[in-house]
Amino acid sequence: MEISQRNYLGLDFDGVIADSVLECLLSGLNAYAVLTGRGGRQISLVAIPAETIAEMRRLRNYIRSGEDYVYIALAMDRGCVIRSQNDFDRFVKDNIHFKSAYYDQFYQERSELLKTNPEAWLNLNPLYPGMAKFLELIDDENLFIVTTKEKLYVHKILSANGIGLERKNVFRAVGKMNKHHIINKLMVDRKLNADQIIFVDDHVDTLKEVASTGVECILAAWGYNTLEQRKEADDFGIMTYQLKEFLRLGERFQIHGISELKSS
Ligand SMILES: [Mg+2]
Incomplete structure (x- = not known):
């Protein structure tokens, strides 16, 4: 697969990867x-x-x-x-x-x-069920994390779960450099089109901003959000996934059978 055709999965950390x-x-x-x-x-x-x-x-x-x-x-x-x-x-x-x-x-x-x-x-920072396996199996090159959490903590939690994601694939949203700016910059730096990227977050307001970049946005129902917030996402045209549907998304990244896993 040509690098320019590669699909990328961008994930928030708290409320998507880890139940912190x-x-x-x-x-x-x-x-x-x-x-x-x-x-x-x-x-x-x-x-x-x-x-x-x-x-x-x-x-x-x-x-x-x-x-x-x-x-x-x-x-x-x-x-x-x-x-x-x-x-x-x-x-x-x-x-x-x-x-x-x-x-x-x-x-x-x-x-x-x-x-x-x-x-x-x-x-006190466990990963959601199935997540460790998912992150272990996905090619590092297909994955990036965009979080407000300090990168040090992200790497500590991931490595405690046997996941050694490269540092260049973890971005911290801080101050004016918020998540949609980071994703815009990533598209420019790596010469990616918006349709190559799926971004998953559990915060509807964040996704409404990130949607302006044109990437496919998904609200993580297993994270921290209410029924009203999921309705708000729906009204805005943002899909909500359950954890099992997310794990099934792995098939697009050559990860098979993971949605059948009961836990990590
Ligand atoms: Mg979150």
């Missing part, structure tokens, strides 16, 4: 505990009641950035009712003065947990 929600919630809770001086750092969520975790998981659907996990802790502490993306965005805006402290402390807590307890950190 528990690590993020724990880092958010620890950041909030440190900043408010209430409670100590935890290395697991075992002390947190199941219904609290369920509520935090629900609020995860509205997250746009790392510091938002600390806003989740604040919202829950204050007993604020958040029922939609608008509610969450308004809540963050009303408390915007905390933003940079939340940002710094959230990332500080993540690196602290990784440094002091790498095994606990990795256990």
Whole structure:
């Protein structure tokens, strides 16, 4: 196959490859505990009641950035009712003065947990079922990752799962260099057409932006999104895939039989 004819699969990381929600919630809770001086750092969520975790998981659907996990802790502490993306965005805006402290402390807590307890950190960042096999089987040249997560963490989680993706195929969206800019640049740098690329993300607003590049966009239903957000994607002409449908997509990349796998 001519390189120019090759198909490329671009993947978001959190909510597509890895189910990182528990690590993020724990880092958010620890950041909030440190900043408010209430409670100590935890290395697991075992002390947190199941219904609290369920509520935090629900609020995860509205997250746009790392510091938002600390806003989740604040919202829950204050007993604020958040029922939609608008509610969450308004809540963050009303408390915007905390933003940079939340940002710094959230990332500080993540690196602290990784440094002091790498095994606990990795256990809180499992890959979705079938994903490790999929990533192991897909040709490195067909794959790239575009994420807001620090590349160091992406590589640590992947290599703990036996996946050694080349560094040149992992891109971090940060500041003005957001995901659709990265994909546009990739198309220019590697001389690719939009119809050679499929991009999968679990965040509908991100996909609406990336769709402007002309690449095929798919919303990951197994990630962090609500029924309303999936409906919004549908209204915008963006398809939603279940995990099994995604794994079947592997056939386009010469990965066969993987959708039958029960787990990674
Ligand atoms: Mg995501």
